[in-house]
Amino acid sequence: MxxxxxxxxxxxxxxxxxxxxxxxxxxxxxxxxxxxxxxxxxxxxxxxxxDKEGLFDAVVAEGFAEYLDAERSIPASGQPIEDLRRHWDNHVQFGLDHPQLYLVMFGNIRPERRPSTVATAEAFLEEVLRRAAAASRLVVTPREAARSILAANIGVTLMLISDTAEKRSLELSVMTREAVLSAVATDSEADPVIDTEGTPAVVVAAIALNAALQSSHPDQLSGPELKLFLEWLHRISSRSAS
Amino acid sequence: MxxxxxxxxxxxxxxxxxxxxxxxxxxxxxxxxxxxxxxxxxxxxxxxxxDKEGLFDAVVAEGFAEYLDAERSIPASGQPIEDLRRHWDNHVQFGLDHPQLYLVMFGNIRPERRPSTVATAEAFLEEVLRRAAAASRLVVTPREAARSILAANIGVTLMLISDTAEKRSLELSVMTREAVLSAVATDSEADPVIDTEGTPAVVVAAIALNAALQSSHPDQLSGPELKLFLEWLHRISSRSAS
DNA sequence: GTAGCACCTATAACGCCGCTATATGAACTG
DNA sequence: CAGTTCATATAGCGGCGTTATAGGTGCTAC
Structure with a gap:
């Protein structure tokens, strides 16, 4: 000392x-x-x-601390599903930012020397889901949901990492994310409470587009794309904060 | 010879x-x-x-031939979604039967020496999905769907392999499978094609929203999301075909 | 002081690894 | 039988993870 x-x-x-x-x-x-x-x-x-592995474990621990810090900096927004989206995106982003580190953390799965990171990430996600279970309605146990989400999240991230940078598209991530999340939890119950009073032009336009889309589905967007598009539109429309 | x-x-x-x-x-x-x-x-x-890697490539090729044989032995049953389920299960089963081989085939993702197996598996799955696209209605392009399904399938299989045998439960697989499949393809008959109404309203609203977004970026969407959103908005606005 | 004692670092080497320069045999071909 | 080609073996190189051994360095006890 x-x-x-x-x-x-x-x-x-x-x-x-x-x-x-x-x-x-x-x-x-x-x-x-x-x-x-x-x-x-x-x-x-x-x-x-x-050990060499001891050294790399220490490196991983540092990276994992950074990862968990980013995860923890995502506060409960009151919309648990939305929180889950952000956690998913944060996971993918971390993988793309530190691909080699990510591969050591999540890709190297050996039953013997099991990296504790996966288990910890799983536990953390489970915690988020437990909050989601309280607020919104969760269709499965937080444990099962966490495993399913994390498995898909890792699979997507590994595939994105293996893609060359230019071929890489986040559509894969967004699409799979929505698939898993919508199966695990009821997406949202709340229809937007719209007061068109002092709302910004963006919100007004978003609501208008949303209304127009109800009667006519554009064929330029595929199903999941449209679904996601509508949801984003919904998010923009229902700006509550500030 | x-x-x-x-x-x-x-x-x-x-x-x-x-x-x-x-x-x-x-x-x-x-x-x-x-x-x-x-x-x-x-x-x-x-x-x-x-090369050592050449030898292991040959080993992998043998295993992969076995894998593909099993895949091909799954005939088109007339119910494309059911076929997809079987392919998913077959993938998982192969991973659990030959864990080490599977890890070499799908776990070892290096951009340089990319194993052709992943690409081949992806192409094969894409082919199955193309049939599904013809029979039932697929909501995304077979390419996108194949990538999403395969990513989730690999993620689930890797997680199951890393589990100890007794803790291992196929519930994770089934659950994730249904999630991804239901998001990618309409399970039974599809919702009717809605192309009827007057489209201009949508286009007008889309353009308006686009314009509004130029001056004020919403904070509800993250960077990548916003980028994708704007691209889709552009696609809707510039509907020229048909 | 200096003797003892942790701690940290360096010298030098061991055994295993992937891989190969070179040589030898064995089998066809003329 | 000479020539060529393929398949295997001898012996060794350089790099790897790792360690037995020893040498400093600074602290505390006398």
Whole structure:
């Protein structure tokens, strides 16, 4: 416990490992690369982390803390389903932001050395769903719902990561998200209470379009697209805050 | 091309690799283990397969042929949605029967050395969906539907594999399956095609909303969502065909 | 002081890995 | 039988994760 004396080596190892992992495009990262980048010799690594996997576990733990922070920064908005959407999107976004880290966290599924991250993410999601179960109506137990959502969420994220950047489209994510969510919870009961008083032009136009769409479905949008479009339209129309 | 003379070495390598991979519980399998089990020295392996990855590709190809055979043995029953269910279940079953092989085939996602299996599975599923699109009504393009279904299918299978055998429950699979399928295709007969009414109202409203959005961006939609929303809005506004 | 004692880091090496330069045999072809 | 081609083996390279051993460094006890 020296207050002054820890400029780095353990921390340098962590940083170096994280950086090399992020850069290396899926290629394995060797301990020698790491120790060299951290300007440290091999035993230092094993003294502090015991193992190569121990080091990577620490890296993952850091990334996972960031992930959970982002998750926790999504507050309960009063609309649980909407919260679930944001959590889903946050999950996907994290995967696309840190693909290599994500693959270590969620892609490397070995029964023996099970990363606790999956279980933790599952538990966290379950918690969100428990709130959803209280507020809105949940069709299954939070546990089952969490597993289903997380499985689909991971599957989608892995597929998006494996796509090249230009081919990548979030439509896959949005579509699958809506599919799973709508099956797990009753989407929304509340029809919009519309007061056209001091509402912005955007809201008015959105409501008008929504009304027009009731009588005529455009064929430019596919079913799920239309469904989602209508929902977004609904979201814009029912702006309650501020 | 000798008709008689191939009792084994190449084939023994394949069998040995497959066996060792299936037995080794996720632990890496070395070329030395394989060549020793096949009673062959190292260069033989590289002569026939070029690479360790080449050998495993061959193993995967064998497993994938088995997988595709099972897939193809599922005939068109006349009920396309029911067919899709069977394909989903077959996918999951294959993953649980050959977990290690499955992890190599679908879990190891590297952008560089992309396993062709995923693409092939996707294409195959797309073909099934194209039939579904003809018979029943599909609500999205077969391509999009295939990607969504496959992503969820892989995610579920990976999660089931990572579960211990006793904790494993197919409820997760069935639940997620129904969620994705019901969102992608109308289960029974479809809702009537509504193209009748006067469309201009929609177009006008869409243009108005688009204009309103230029000056004021709603905060109910996240960045990617808004982008997609605007694109769809544009699609609706510029209806020119038919 | 200095002796003892944790702690942290470095030197050097072990055994395993994927892989290959080179050589040898075996089988066809002329 | 000479020539060519294919298939296998000997022996070894460089890189990997890891560690036995030893050397500093700073703290506390006398």
């Amino acid at each position: 020296k207050s002054t004396g820890d400029p780095a080596p353990k921390l340098r190892l962590l940083r170096a490992a994280a950086a090399l992992l992020a850069e290396s495009d899926g290629a394995p990262v060797s301990t020698r690369q790491i120790t060299e980048a951290a300007k440290v010799t091999a035993p230092t690594l094993y003294h502090h982390f015991g | 000798k008709s008689t003379g191939d009792p084994a070495p190449k084939l023994r390598l394949l069998r040995a690799a497959a066996a060792l991979l299936a037995e080794s519980d996720g632990a890496p399998v070395s070329t030395r283990q394989i060549t020793e089990a096949a009673k062959v020295t190292a260069p033989t392996l590289y002569h026939h397969f070029g």
